[in-house]
Amino acid sequence: MNRAAVTSLLVFLLLVGLAWYLSDLQSTPPPAPTGTGSAELSTLTIAPEGKMAGYSRDRFPHWSSQGNSCDTREIVLQRQGADVRTDKSCKATAGKWTSPYDAVVVTDAGDVDIDHTVPLAEAWRSGADKWTDDDRAKFANDLGGIQLLATTAASNRSKGDQDPGKWKPPVRSYWCTYATHWVQVKNTYKLTIDQAEHDALASMLAAC
Numbered sequence: 001m002n003r004a005a006v007t008s009l010l011v012f013l014l015l016v017g018l019a020w021y022l023s024d025l026q027s028t029p030p031p032a033p034t035g036t037g038s039a040e041l042s043t044l045t046i047a048p049e050g051k052m053a054g055y056s057r058d059r060f061p062h063w064s065s066q067g068n069s070c071d072t073r074e075i076v077l078q079r080q081g082a083d084v085r086t087d088k089s090c091k092a093t094a095g096k097w098t099s100p101y102d103a104v105v106v107t108d109a110g111d112v113d114i115d116h117t118v119p120l121a122e123a124w125r126s127g128a129d130k131w132t133d134d135d136r137a138k139f140a141n142d143l144g145g146i147q148l149l150a151t152t153a154a155s156n157r158s159k160g161d162q163d164p165g166k167w168k169p170p171v172r173s174y175w176c177t178y179a180t181h182w183v184q185v186k187n188t189y190k191l192t193i194d195q196a197e198h199d200a201l202a203s204m205l206a207a208c
Contacts, residue, residue: 037180038205040187047192049125059133060120062140072141072148073114079143080150081109100177101155101169113156115149116140117178118185121161126191139189146181164204165196179204 063071070078070090077092078084084095092109099106106112120128120140128136142148159167169178179201186193193201 037176037183037208038202040183041198041201041205044183044186044198045192046195046198049194050127050129052121052125054129055121055124057120059124059136060128060140061133061137062120063114064137064141066143072143075143076114076148076150077109077112079145097150099152099155100149100174101151101159101171103171104152104155106152111153112150113153115151115156115159117147117149117181118189118191119159119161122163123189123191126186126193128189128191142185147185163194163197164200165194168200168204175204176208180208 063073065071066075068090069088074086074090074092077095077097078086081092081095081097085093087093095107095109097106097109097112098104099112101115116123118126120136123136123139128139131139139147155170164179164182168175183201183205185191
């Protein structure tokens, strides 16, 4: 066999191999989510979102007193900030906070929002409309470490009451943590998720 024939044969075999490889990729489903967050995701009930009828932020009494003149907001600022100083009323007078959603550093406590990982309105649409006001107050003031976050006002307001099917943190490296925490909160409080929300969470968890 001459050199031209050998070259043609090699090119043919390479093209066949490439076609087979691409065909295999197209038939392979996306990788399944792994890790604790994925395991918990599979236990959540998928259901359409409920209605907003009857919702009010006042139905989730928040920033409750935590003793020593501190409320929930001030405790979160102290826990999540660096070099935080407070006055006699427990108000943060100095410190530094890094917003996990957009990686912006804030040095004025007045510019920091306390975000609910699972927003209050989202919780309402997912089952919290059936809770007592006391249960909703516990949810709104959950100091367990994953439901309340010190963030920039811009990122908090960009997120609003949207679930991961509609909004994700601008910092992609935070997606795994965000999705894991979202699932854990919904699991803890027995809240439902809708299909688009589930799919977005599964996608983010698959990259963990």
